[in-house]
Amino acid sequence: xxxxxxxxxxxxxxxxxxxxxxxxxxxxxxxxxxxxxxxxxxxxxxxxxxxxxxxxxxxxxxxxxxxxxxxxxxxxxxxxxxxxxxxxxxxxxxxxxxxxxxxxxxxxxxxxxxxxxxxxxxxxxxxxxxxxxxxxxxxxxxxxxxxxxxxxxxxxxxxxxxxxxxxxxxxxxxxxxxxxxxxxxxxxxxxxxxxxxxxxxxxxxxxxxxxxxxxxxxxxxxxxxxxxxxxxxxxxxxxxxxxxxxxxxxxxxxxxxxxxxxxxxxxxxxxxxxxxxxxxxxxxxxxxxxxxxxxxxxxxxxxxxxxxxxxxxxxxxxxxxxxxxxxxxxxxxxxxxxxxxxxxxxxxxxxxxxxxxxxxxxxxxxxxxxxxxxxxxxxxxxxxxxxxxxxxxxxxxxxxxxxxxxxxxxxxxxxxxxxxxxxxxxxxxxxxxxxxxxxxxxxxxxxxxxxxxxxxxxxxxxxxxxxxxxxxxxxxxxxxxxxxxxxxxxxxxxxxxxxxxxxxxxxxxxxxxxxxxxxxxxxxxxxxxxxxxxxxxxxxxxxxxxxxxxxxxxxxxxxxxxxxxxxxxxxxxxxxxxxxxxxxxxxxxxxxxxxxxxxxxxxxxxxxxxxxxxxxxxxxxxxxxxxxxxxxxxxxxxxxxxxxxxxxxxxxxxxxxxxxxxxxxxxxxxxxxxxxxxxxxxxxxxxxxxxxxxxxxxxxxxxxxxxxxxxxxxxxxxxxxxxxxxxxxxxxxxxxxxxxx
Amino acid sequence: xxxxxxxxxxxxxxxxxxxxxxxxxxxxxxxxxxxxxxxxxxxxxxxxxxxxxxxxxxxxxxxxxxxxxxxxxxxxxxxxxxxxxxxxxxxxxxxxxxxxxxxxxxxxxxxxxxxxxxxxxxxxxxxxxxxxxxxxxxxxxxxxxxxxxxxxxxxxxxxxxxxxxxxxxxxxxxxxxxxxxxxxxxxxxxxxxxxxxxxxxxxxxxxxxxxxxxxxxxxxxxxxxxxxxxxx
Ligand SMILES: Nc1ncnc2c1ncn2[C@@H]1O[C@H](COP(=O)(O)OP(=O)(O)OP(=O)(O)O)[C@@H](O)[C@H]1O
Ligand SMILES: [Mg+2]
Numbered sequence: 001x002x003x004x005x006x007x008x009x010x011x012x013x014x015x016x017x018x019x020x021x022x023x024x025x026x027x028x029x030x031x032x033x034x035x036x037x038x039x040x041x042x043x044x045x046x047x048x049x050x051x052x053x054x055x056x057x058x059x060x061x062x063x064x065x066x067x068x069x070x071x072x073x074x075x076x077x078x079x080x081x082x083x084x085x086x087x088x089x090x091x092x093x094x095x096x097x098x099x100x101x102x103x104x105x106x107x108x109x110x111x112x113x114x115x116x117x118x119x120x121x122x123x124x125x126x127x128x129x130x131x132x133x134x135x136x137x138x139x140x141x142x143x144x145x146x147x148x149x150x151x152x153x154x155x156x157x158x159x160x161x162x163x164x165x166x167x168x169x170x171x172x173x174x175x176x177x178x179x180x181x182x183x184x185x186x187x188x189x190x191x192x193x194x195x196x197x198x199x200x201x202x203x204x205x206x207x208x209x210x211x212x213x214x215x216x217x218x219x220x221x222x223x224x225x226x227x228x229x230x231x232x233x234x235x236x237x238x239x240x241x242x243x244x245x246x247x248x249x250x251x252x253x254x255x256x257x258x259x260x261x262x263x264x265x266x267x268x269x270x271x272x273x274x275x276x277x278x279x280x281x282x283x284x285x286x287x288x289x290x291x292x293x294x295x296x297x298x299x300x301x302x303x304x305x306x307x308x309x310x311x312x313x314x315x316x317x318x319x320x321x322x323x324x325x326x327x328x329x330x331x332x333x334x335x336x337x338x339x340x341x342x343x344x345x346x347x348x349x350x351x352x353x354x355x356x357x358x359x360x361x362x363x364x365x366x367x368x369x370x371x372x373x374x375x376x377x378x379x380x381x382x383x384x385x386x387x388x389x390x391x392x393x394x395x396x397x398x399x400x401x402x403x404x405x406x407x408x409x410x411x412x413x414x415x416x417x418x419x420x421x422x423x424x425x426x427x428x429x430x431x432x433x434x435x436x437x438x439x440x441x442x443x444x445x446x447x448x449x450x451x452x453x454x455x456x457x458x459x460x461x462x463x464x465x466x467x468x469x470x471x472x473x474x475x476x477x478x479x480x481x482x483x484x485x486x487x488x489x490x491x492x493x494x495x496x497x498x499x500x501x502x503x504x505x506x507x508x509x510x511x512x513x514x515x516x517x518x519x520x521x522x523x524x525x526x527x528x529x530x531x532x533x534x535x536x537x538x539x540x541x542x543x544x545x546x547x548x549x550x551x552x553x554x555x556x557x558x559x560x561x562x563x564x565x566x567x568x569x570x571x572x573x574x575x576x577x578x579x580x581x582x583x584x585x586x587x588x589x590x591x592x593x594x595x596x597x598x599x600x601x602x603x604x605x606x607x608x609x610x611x612x613x614x615x616x617x618x619x620x621x622x623x624x625x626x627x628x629x630x631x632x633x634x635x636x637x638x639x640x641x642x643x644x645x646x647x648x649x650x651x652x653x654x655x656x657x658x659x660x661x662x663x664x665x666x667x668x669x670x671x672x673x674x675x676x677x678x679x680x681x682x683x684x685x686x687x688x689x690x691x692x693x694x695x696x697x698x699x700x701x702x703x704x705x706x707x708x709x710x711x712x713x714x715x716x717x718x719x720x721x722x723x724x725x726x727x728x729x730x731x732x733x734x735x736x737x738x739x740x741x
Numbered sequence: 742x743x744x745x746x747x748x749x750x751x752x753x754x755x756x757x758x759x760x761x762x763x764x765x766x767x768x769x770x771x772x773x774x775x776x777x778x779x780x781x782x783x784x785x786x787x788x789x790x791x792x793x794x795x796x797x798x799x800x801x802x803x804x805x806x807x808x809x810x811x812x813x814x815x816x817x818x819x820x821x822x823x824x825x826x827x828x829x830x831x832x833x834x835x836x837x838x839x840x841x842x843x844x845x846x847x848x849x850x851x852x853x854x855x856x857x858x859x860x861x862x863x864x865x866x867x868x869x870x871x872x873x874x875x876x877x878x879x880x881x882x883x884x885x886x887x888x889x890x891x892x893x894x895x896x897x898x899x900x901x902x903x904x905x906x907x908x909x910x911x912x913x914x915x916x917x918x919x920x921x922x923x924x925x926x927x928x929x930x931x932x933x934x935x936x937x938x939x940x941x942x943x944x945x946x947x948x949x950x951x952x953x954x955x956x957x958x959x960x961x962x963x964x965x966x967x968x969x970x971x972x973x
Binding site (some may be wrong): 144388393394396397400401404639640642643644645646647648649650651653657729733 | 763787791794796797816817819820822824825827829835836837838839841844848849851852873891895937
């Protein structure tokens with residue numbers, strides 16, 4: 001078919017369209033690919049690592065040590081693996097280290113670099129800290145009064161997310177690390193240290209029976225299932241978040257771009273209606289014509305798809321690594337599944353192909369005479385607008401173009417909208433995290449330090465306010481804190497969401513985070529159980545206190561003590577508005593009011609690269625989409641443009657006459673883009689509660705709104721600048737030769 | 742001399758496929774004259790006109806209009822030249838479909854330095870009553886008159902007409918030609934008309950015949966006819 005000779009020429013003539021359509025297809029698909037690859041890669045790695053190094057199902061501590069000789073019997077009786085882990089926390093001037101004696105059955109470590117500690121003065125340390133602080137093999141650390149040399153680094157399945165204390169919201173690899181020394185050296189230094197019991201249940205295990213016996217015989221002081229252990233759950237949760245994001249991205253951006261490319265394709269084909277009319281008048285079969293035009297449509301699909309796969313292969317590793325920012329330096333394989341690559345090429349190609357076929361078919365159903373005259377799709381109604389009014393020709397023309405081409409206007413709007421949305425989303429992410437740092441303080445209260453004590457005390461502390469904090473779990477084994485405060489406590493935030501002070505003497509209140517996680521509300525009954533005895537209690541919730549960072553049930557000290565079977569003036573934590581003089585033996589943990597802010601800042605740094613990537617993608621989408629569309633507008637107007645040039649109008653004037661109508665679309669595009677980004681962020685934050693156990697307030701500061709607007713407008717201007725020369729290059733004589741209208 | 746074309750050459754294609762659209766053309770014209778260019782299809786008439794209008798550039802030789810050399814001017818200067826000095830009318834009217842008759846004329850009027858009054862021109866061309874119509878709603882002859890109005894509104898020094906009656910019937914053609922005469926008389930506009938129609942040559946002061954890119958003959962008409970007199 002002679003028609004085929006047109007392909008190359010026509011493609012060259014429409015190169016900007018093909019390039020931008022391919023780039024659009026690529027960029028949006030790529031976003032999906034990368035999130036998907038990262039999520040799947042991390043999940044797979046997590047599964048493999050957990051099973052290879054036998055991650056715990058639960059960790060617990062008892063008041064009485066379980067005798068070694070009981071372990072084998074317990075394992076047999078209840079169908080489980082049980083191991084006592086010996087560790088010691090050491091606080092040095094510049095860092096805190098948790099030293100372990102190596103386990104043999106559960107939570108085994110994997111050496112990452114160097115070798116095992118052989119001599120007494122050697123240690124291996126957690127790889128994340130080593131990487132963050134650029135620790136070299138052979139570096140010396142003074143721990144507990146003795147100098148050790150670093151022999152290697154390791155990862156542990158229960159510490160892939162290096163949270164120092166479980167109440168923290170983000171990892172700490174700057175001032176905290178884990179270390180192993182030889183068992184002999186550990187014993188020399190710390191004796192048997194503190195003990196944490198680790199358990200792995202078999203399929204047939206009797207967990208409840210086991211927990212009951214442990215409590216009866218050895219008095220359970222704390223029990224934490226892996227499901228409640230952020231250090232363990234975070235691996236899959238964050239990976240799942242990536243996968244979830246990828247699906248979200250898939251149903252928004254590529255679908256929108258595919259729609260956009262389809263519309264553009266349709267217009268390109270419509271612009272050829274005279275030729276199609278002529279060919280069909282000459283007796284070309286409908287099928288042949290449809291096939292001919294479909295080939296054009298297939299180009300951006302195939303190019304875009306193939307480019308995406310190539311880019312995904314190249315970027316999978318670096319991008320996946322961005323997704324690893326929160327974890328210890330684990331090394332998952334990030335690979336592009338073949339079916340995804342194939343689908344990425346086939347699906348858009350098929351859609352474009354079908355869109356082109358349908359468009360040609362629809363055209364061929366029209367009157368051939370109309371086709372020959374090029375009258376299809378010229379909307380004449382709009383031309384009447386302002387025809388009797390005094391206004392500059394430029395604005396009349398602009399308005400008629402805008403109203404007369406709803407499809408085109410929609411496409412431009414879509415491009416601006418998409419760009420603004422992605423950029424605003426990136427900003428919103430940053431803002432929301434920032435807001436956590438800024439709001440957290442108010443929601444906690446006015447204390448500066450919270451000291452968690454090692455033991456229960458009675459009465460009142462010399463300084464500060466007494467708090468009783470005890471771990472409980474709901475019926476699904478999800479943990480929260482039961483807190484008891486004195487009614488005159490002033491350092492803890494006790495204002496309910498209704499703005500009333502909580503009457504803790506009389507009732508029980510929950511935090512907003514607790515409300516969100518357990519889906520219990522004011523007036524509901526809340527049933528929960530003691531993690532040691534598994535005994536159940538039910539209380540009525542009298543109100544909700546705004547705190548999106550901690551999951552707690554709060555009441556008076558007396559109520560909390562009664563419920564826990566303790567003396568009514570018991571306490572095990574102290575709130576203070578200044579640093580108090582506790583020795584490190586007395587306390588297990590100090591939470592300062594800046595802890596959250598610091599953690600959020602760390603999280604920000606880690607997420608920074610991902611966010612920047614998102615922002616750049618947003619701009620590329622915006623520029624490519626607008627470029628494609630404005631190019632289309634210019635092509636569609638080539639006759640008018642040529643004539644205006646012949647008439648001696650300057651290029652700038654012509655450009656503004658043809659294009660300026662679209663400037664107005666910046667307004668709805670940017671506004672709706674920002675609004676949608678905020679809505680998506682709000683949804684994201686809601687999902688985030690489950691994953692991170694922290695309520696991030698979806699936030700978008702005015703400054704960010706302004707930046708989004710500026711960036712979007714800038715992208716728009718860039719695409720205009722890129723096309724500036726198109727008018728200049730348009731051939732004047734060509735257009736004058738043929739008849740139209 | 743108002744127009745001075747010297748050794749103008751323009752070649753399209755190369756080697757075997759080379760076509761000399763203009764092959765060493767020398768030609769000049771006084772201000773205020775009407776010149777008709779005749780020649781077979783493909784002889785280079787439009788090429789010459791486009792060169793005079795600054796739409797395209799010569800391979801060699803040069804063109805002077807009103808004492809100014811337009812060959813070798815920058816794109817910007819050529820745009821300025823067209824804006825200021827040149828009016829174009831084509832066989833296909835090339836009106837802007839989204840603009841009314843009045844607006845089509847206004848586009849040019851807005852940018853011109855000493856525009857004529859739109860009302861006056863529309864009246865003179867007898868298209869005032871179509872003012873608010875769109876090109877689609879006009880006949881070919883009416884559209885061509887709008888195109889002429891658009892070309893004339895800036896009061897150009899030089900009006901270039903390529904086959905301006907090519908798509909029109911006798912009656913419309915005569916009307917358009919009458920207006921061309923009138924413009925020449927009233928505004929002293931220099932006018933170049935390309936045509937296949939020998940009869941139109943009778944309107945001219947000078948008749949130029951082109952063949953294969955070369956000037957075949959230049960004849961000064963001793964006596965001009967009026968548009969009413971010629972046999973179209
Ligand atoms: N852009 C171009 N590329 C190649 N050849 C061209 C181009 N424009 C014109 N020509 C050739 O130059 C020659 C002169 O063309 P031109 O348009 O000047 O003819 P013309 O005398 O106006 O003919 P007509 O009366 O049919 O309009 C022709 O042989 C044509 O094929
Ligand atoms: Mg011609």
